[in-house]
Amino acid sequence: MKLLTLNFLTCAIKTCKTSPASFPLHPRDCELEVVESESVNLPFLKNILPRLMWDELRVIADELGLPALPSTPPTRDDLVEPSSSSTTTISHAQNAGNAAEGQQQAEEKPSQTARDLHRVLLETCIKEGKLVCGNCGHEYKVMEGVANFLLPGHLV
Amino acid sequence: MSRPEDILPPDLFYNDTESRKYTTSSRIQRIQSEMTHRALSLLSLTTPSLILDIGCGSGLSGEILSQTPLEGTPGGPHTWIGMDISSSMLSVALEKEVEGDLMLADAGQGVPFRAGTFDAAISISAVQWLCNAESSEESPAGRLSRFFNGLYASLRRGGRAVCQFYPKNDEQKKMVSQAAIKAGFGAGLLEDDPGTKNAKTYLVLTVGGGELDGDITGVVGGMEGVDVMDTRRRGRGMKRGKEVKGSKAWIMRKKEQMERKGRVVKANSKYTGRKRRIQW
Numbered sequence: 001m002k003l004l005t006l007n008f009l010t011c012a013i014k015t016c017k018t019s020p021a022s023f024p025l026h027p028r029d030c031e032l033e034v035v036e037s038e039s040v041n042l043p044f045l046k047n048i049l050p051r052l053m054w055d056e057l058r059v060i061a062d063e064l065g066l067p068a069l070p071s072t073p074p075t076r077d078d079l080v081e082p083s084s085s086s087t088t089t090i091s092h093a094q095n096a097g098n099a100a101e102g103q104q105q106a107e108e109k110p111s112q113t114a115r116d117l118h119r120v121l122l123e124t125c126i127k128e129g130k131l132v133c134g135n136c137g138h139e140y141k142v143m144e145g146v147a148n149f150l151l152p153g154h155l156v
Numbered sequence: 157m158s159r160p161e162d163i164l165p166p167d168l169f170y171n172d173t174e175s176r177k178y179t180t181s182s183r184i185q186r187i188q189s190e191m192t193h194r195a196l197s198l199l200s201l202t203t204p205s206l207i208l209d210i211g212c213g214s215g216l217s218g219e220i221l222s223q224t225p226l227e228g229t230p231g232g233p234h235t236w237i238g239m240d241i242s243s244s245m246l247s248v249a250l251e252k253e254v255e256g257d258l259m260l261a262d263a264g265q266g267v268p269f270r271a272g273t274f275d276a277a278i279s280i281s282a283v284q285w286l287c288n289a290e291s292s293e294e295s296p297a298g299r300l301s302r303f304f305n306g307l308y309a310s311l312r313r314g315g316r317a318v319c320q321f322y323p324k325n326d327e328q329k330k331m332v333s334q335a336a337i338k339a340g341f342g343a344g345l346l347e348d349d350p351g352t353k354n355a356k357t358y359l360v361l362t363v364g365g366g367e368l369d370g371d372i373t374g375v376v377g378g379m380e381g382v383d384v385m386d387t388r389r390r391g392r393g394m395k396r397g398k399e400v401k402g403s404k405a406w407i408m409r410k411k412e413q414m415e416r417k418g419r420v421v422k423a424n425s426k427y428t429g430r431k432r433r434i435q436w
Contacts, residue, residue: 004206005237005257012261012268023270037255044204044235051206051272051312122235146246149239149261149268153293156265156302 001145004048004121007057011133012140012149014156021134024056027064030129030142040110040118046076048121061120069120074113081109159324165290167262170213170242179214179248188280191356192217193228194348195278195318198360201231205275208310210263210303210319211282212238213245215254221278222255237274239263241285264299267306274310277317283359284321287328300332304339308363317341317361329357336361346382404429 009025016022054073061069110118131140131147138155141148160169170178178184195217212218221236223229236256240246246258261268263279264286286303287296307317323329329345336343341361348356399405407429415421 001259002257004235005259008237008269008273010268010270012266014266041204041233041235044206044233047203047275048206048235053270144250146250146258146260149259149265150241151262151265153291156294 001126001142001147002122003057003060003124003126006060006126006131007052007121009131009147011135011138012151013133013136013138016133016135016138019135022136023134024053024060025131025133025140027060027126028130028132028139030064031127032064033125033127033145034119034123035125037123040114041122042079042108042110042114045079045110045114045117045121049074049076049079052121057120064126066120066124074117079111079114079117081111159322161284161288161324165288166285167241167243170245172244172247175214175242175244175248178245179216179252185216188216189220191280191320192220192278194356195280195320195358196220196230198318198346198358199276199278199316201234201276203231205231205234206273207234207236208267208269208274208277208307209236209238209256210267210277210279210307211285212236212240212249212256212258213242213282214248215252215256215258217278217280218249218254218256219252239267263303264294266302267310269306269310271309272312275312275315277307277311277315277319277361279317279319279321281320281322283319283332284323284328287324287331297331297335300335301338304336304341307361308339308341311363313363315363317359317363319359319361321357321359323357333359340364 006024006027009023010016011022011025013022052073054069058069058071061067125145126142127145129142131142132138133140163169207221209218209221215238218236218238220229221232221234224233225231233255237259238249238254238256239259239261240249241260241262243260246260249258263282283303286299289296289299311317319332321332323332333343333345336359340363342364343362344360346358346360348354348358399409408424411421411424411428
């Protein structure tokens with residue numbers, strides 16, 4: 001399970017819904033795995049960035065023993081590589097006009113920050129372990145990267 | 157046609173053999189992919205988004221979500237999180253190494269995500285399973301309302317959800333869409349090939365607050381070959397779910413009620429509940 005998903009999961013038990021402690025779920029005894037993926041999906045990162053709870057992500061990274069994340073979340077501008085693109089934009093724009101310019105925008109280069117963010121959110125996965133609710137202490141097992149959120153009838 | 161929903165609960169019905177059959181059948185694959193593309197066109201996403209796949213099964217629809225625009229997925233490649241109740245289905249998905257995250261969860265128990273998580277949600281052939289309750293502790297209505305309430309909360313404002321499902325009858329269709337409306341969605345049903353055996357029902361749900369038009373009529377606005385049938389205005393003046401006292405429906409209900417109590421009730425005929433007009 002990706003850390004991205006963990007940044008959105010809450011406890012499934014109804015009585016926990018109202019409690020702020022039900023988010024985030026705390027990983028315990030976790031076995032991590034890095035799944036390499038070919039490319040950084042920059043538009044997606046930009047899209048998801050405002051929705052991330054950065055402080056909680058830092059807490060989770062800390063609990064998993066990952067290197068500490070910066071204390072402030074990156075901004076959208078941090079994700080784009082600033083250098084060298086401007087010159088190519090101009091030459092491309094001169095060559096092929098407006099159409100190329102639009103394409104150039106779509107092909108913005110991801111910066112190191114974006115690559116790091118991609119690594120943390122989308123490539124780092126929890127393979128085995130448990131997720132524990134901070135409010136009720138219910139444990140959700142994670143096996144082969146699949147979290148079990150089935151609840152026994154009396155907790156629904 | 158037999159309905160698997162009537163045979164067993166989903167976690168038991170889709171065991172290892174059934175899951176494999178489901179995933180390898182080229183006919184099912186084709187239908188599922190057609191329906192996923194249709195649902196995607198209803199979602200009309202423009203940027204790579206975070207999508208919830210309810211009843212993702214072996215990831216047949218998920219595979220399409222993680223394709224690029226060149227391969228036919230508008231706005232892709234999307235990142236998706238799938239939930240399903242059948243562990244066998246999920247293990248098939250794991251074998252196929254789908255890109256989305258998988259979760260073993262019962263949609264009828266709610267959607268365990270924090271508010272405003274997803275840009276969109278998709279569900280292909282899954283919601284009809286919620287219309288069955290397997291234990292006396294739960295009811296179909298309760299399961300549906302927990303699901304739609306959870307889904308409504310987990311979508312961001314202006315988000316959309318498309319649920320394709322196979323309703324058993326009109327009653328079930330109504331039950332599902334009423335549950336969605338009760339949860340706060342702007343809801344509408346889109347039917348492809350209505351009246352045929354291949355009828356496919358899509359429940360199109362919108363969460364207010366976006367730049368979009370309120371409900372399904374805004375979603376299908378630009379689409380070809382779609383007839384809009386607005387049934388909302390019907391019976392606006394009347395109280396919902398209550399027939400007029402003295403009407404035929406009321407008389408029939410009362411007669412039934414009395415019959416159940418064991419009273420002697422006259423048999424129904426074509427004259428029952430008719431006005432006795434003077435006719436020359």
